Amino acid sequence: MSDRVIIFDTTLRDGEQSPGATMNHKEKIRLARQLENLGVDVIEAGFPAASQGDFEAVRDIAATVKNSQVAGLCRAMPSDIDRVWEAIKDAAHPRIHTFLATSPLHMEFKLGKSPDEVFEMAVKAVKHARQYTDNVEFSAEDASRSDREFLAKVVEAVIDAGATTVNIPDTVGYAMPEEFADLIRYLVETVPNSDKAVFSVHCHNDLGLGVANTLAAIRAGARQAEVTLSGIGERAGNAALEELVMALHTREPYYGLTTNVKTEQLFPSCRLLSMIIGQPIPPYKAIIGTNAFAHESGIHQHGMLKDRRTYEIMTPASVGREKTELVLGKHSGRHALKSKLEELGYNLEDEAMGQVFEAVKGLADKKERVYDEDIEAVVLERIYRIPD
Ligand code: KIV
Ligand code: ZN
Numbered sequence: 001m002s003d004r005v006i007i008f009d010t011t012l013r014d015g016e017q018s019p020g021a022t023m024n025h026k027e028k029i030r031l032a033r034q035l036e037n038l039g040v041d042v043i044e045a046g047f048p049a050a051s052q053g054d055f056e057a058v059r060d061i062a063a064t065v066k067n068s069q070v071a072g073l074c075r076a077m078p079s080d081i082d083r084v085w086e087a088i089k090d091a092a093h094p095r096i097h098t099f100l101a102t103s104p105l106h107m108e109f110k111l112g113k114s115p116d117e118v119f120e121m122a123v124k125a126v127k128h129a130r131q132y133t134d135n136v137e138f139s140a141e142d143a144s145r146s147d148r149e150f151l152a153k154v155v156e157a158v159i160d161a162g163a164t165t166v167n168i169p170d171t172v173g174y175a176m177p178e179e180f181a182d183l184i185r186y187l188v189e190t191v192p193n194s195d196k197a198v199f200s201v202h203c204h205n206d207l208g209l210g211v212a213n214t215l216a217a218i219r220a221g222a223r224q225a226e227v228t229l230s231g232i233g234e235r236a237g238n239a240a241l242e243e244l245v246m247a248l249h250t251r252e253p254y255y256g257l258t259t260n261v262k263t264e265q266l267f268p269s270c271r272l273l274s275m276i277i278g279q280p281i282p283p284y285k286a287i288i289g290t291n292a293f294a295h296e297s298g299i300h301q302h303g304m305l306k307d308r309r310t311y312e313i314m315t316p317a318s319v320g321r322e323k324t325e326l327v328l329g330k331h332s333g334r335h336a337l338k339s340k341l342e343e344l345g346y347n348l349e350d351e352a353m354g355q356v357f358e359a360v361k362g363l364a365d366k367k368e369r370v371y372d373e374d375i376e377a378v379v380l381e382r383i384y385r386i387p388d
Contacts, residue, residue, distance in 0.1 A: 005248060005259050006198065006224040007241065008042040009035050011273065012061070013073055014202075014238055015228040016046070021277040025057055032061040034272050035068065035229075038265040040241075042069040042095060044226075048087040049080040055087050062091035069135065071095035076125030085132040096129040099139035099167075102146040102154055115150055122154050123161045130162035137165035139202065144170040148186060156191045165198045165224060170213055173206030173236065177216035188221035200224030203239045205231060210239035215247055218257065229273045230281060230288065242266040242287040242319065250314050267320035287319055294325040298333025301326045305335050328375065330364040341379070344372060352383045 012028055012035075015021060023031065028045070035043050045061040046054040062070045070091040074080035076098050088094040100122050101111060107118050122138065129136040138158040143151055155166050168187065170180060184201065188194050201217040201224070203210040214225050231240030245261045252258070270288045274281050283290045293316040295301050303310030308324060316323055326336045334357055341348060341356070348356060359378045364370050 001221060002198075002223050003257055004223070005218060005257050006041045006200075007039075007245065007259050007261055008044065008071070008200065008224050008226045009038075009040040009228065009241060010044040010202075010226050010238065011035070011228040011232065011241075012057075013044040013046050014226075014234060015232040015273075017234045018232040018237060018277075020279065021232050023276055025053065025060070027276045028057045029060055029064055031273060031276060032065055032070075034265075034269050036065050037262070038269045039260045039262045040068055041260055042071050042224075044071045044073060044097065045088075047073045049074055049083040055083065058084075058087040059090075062088045062094065066092045069093040069095045071097045071137065073097045073099065076100040076121050078125075078128050081125060081129050081132075085129075089132070093135070094133055095135040095137060095165075096133055097137040097139065097167075098125045098129055099141050099169075100125065101141035101171075102151055103142035104147065105145065106142045119150075119154055119157060123157050126158045126161035126163045134162070134164065136163050137167055137200070138163040139167035139169055139200075141169055142171040143168040144175040144180060144183065145172070148183065151183075152187055152191050155187055156193060159191070159193045159197045163197055165200050167200040167202055167224070167226065168217070168222070169202035169226075170204055170210075171202075173204035173210065175203070175209070175213050177209060177212045180213045181216035181220040184217045184220040184222050198223050200226060202226035204234065205236040205238060208236070210237070211243045211247065214239045214244055215255075218248075218255065230270045230285070232273070232277070240286075242270060246287050246314060246319065249318075263318050264320040288321075293321055293323070294327045295336075296327045296329045297331040298336065301336035301339075302333055305339055328360065328364065328370040329368065330361065332364070332370075337375075340372070340375060344376060344379075346379055346383075348379075348383065355382050 032043055045058040048055040048058045058072045070088055072084035072088045074084040084096050107113055126136055126138050199222045201214055201222045203213040225244055227241040227244050228238040229241050231237040245259055248255050248257055267288050281288050295304050300311045337357055356378055359382055
């Protein structure tokens with residue numbers, strides 16, 4: 001089994017299904033270029049059969065991107081598959097990604113098909129796609145709520161039909177980490193031809209477990225993770241690319257796995273997405289939020305000033321952020337204020353320092369955050385005040 005996790009980015013497809021995250025043609029090309037810079041292995045560029053606009057975006061991304069594979073999504077129907085191929089055929093590394101639901105709920109109410117019919121459709125779809133390329137992915141939609149034995153039967157058959165990647169989605173974010181890892185382990189261990197394909201997972205975040213489920217599945221043998229920048233996607237979104245990559249990176253001794261992602265491009269990529277979709281990054285968001293490298297409490301600030309590893313498990317530079325910030329607020333201490341004053345060019349004696357500290361604390365009780373300008377105003381007023 002490979003020691004590298006393939007990063008499959010679906011920001012331009014599943015991500016765009018996030019309410020309010022529609023992107024125009026130019027924006028999609030711009031984002032695809034950035035995803036290539038970021039070093040993702042596969043860019044899912046869209047769903048060509050969905051609309052003429054989607055078709056054109058996928059076609060133009062396929063013509064632009066050289067280093068990442070470009071995938072187009074389609075239902076398990078010949079006409080959809082033909083449309084994807086038409087859009088991606090000029091890509092340097094094209095991939096057809098076809099999907100079909102395998103859960104009792106979806107088969108009965110959405111597809112109106114029996115398990116035998118679904119089985120046959122899946123095999124036919126993969127065979128049809130293989131006429132065009134040897135890079136074919138099959139997704140068993142709603143896999144986590146499917147009957148295990150039926151799922152295993154479908155997985156075995158699509159691998160026999162030529163699927164080189166088999167994706168096991170937790171389509172509605174229902175799975176629990178241990179349970180999902182169990183499912184992946186069961187498939188990897190019991191499907192006789194499982195070594196002929198890469199196992200992939202695609203975890204939605206309805207219970208906030210998208211990244212946890214993806215990591216658990218990777219420990220159980222999955223080697224492709226389907227993710228989106230900032231975790232955007234249908235409903236509560238998908239597993240967040242930046243969180244997954246930094247978990248693997250920061251805990252490399254635990255996982256023993258790598259990715260091709262240039263981690264310093266994580267923040268610039270998520271910031272670009274945020275500007276394109278016009279949705280700000282929440283301040284408390286892991287890795288990329290403004291608070292992710294900000295420390296407010298005096299105890300933490302003191303530790304940080306001695307050795308940053310006391311309260312930081314990664315450096316801001318490693319994810320493309322400028323610097324750690326010691327935020328001055330009501331929980332902050334003297335050490336942080338002294339360091340901030342030095343940064344601003346003030347070297348105060350102990351007594352002056354004490355006066356400024358008291359005044360800044362008083363200010364911090366009244367406002368959420370004390371800015372550099374507030375501190376300078378206090379110093380000028382208390383210490384360098386020209387007597388009347
Ligand atoms: O959530 C899902 O199951 C999907 C598939 C089409 C991969 O997005
Ligand atoms: Zn999805």
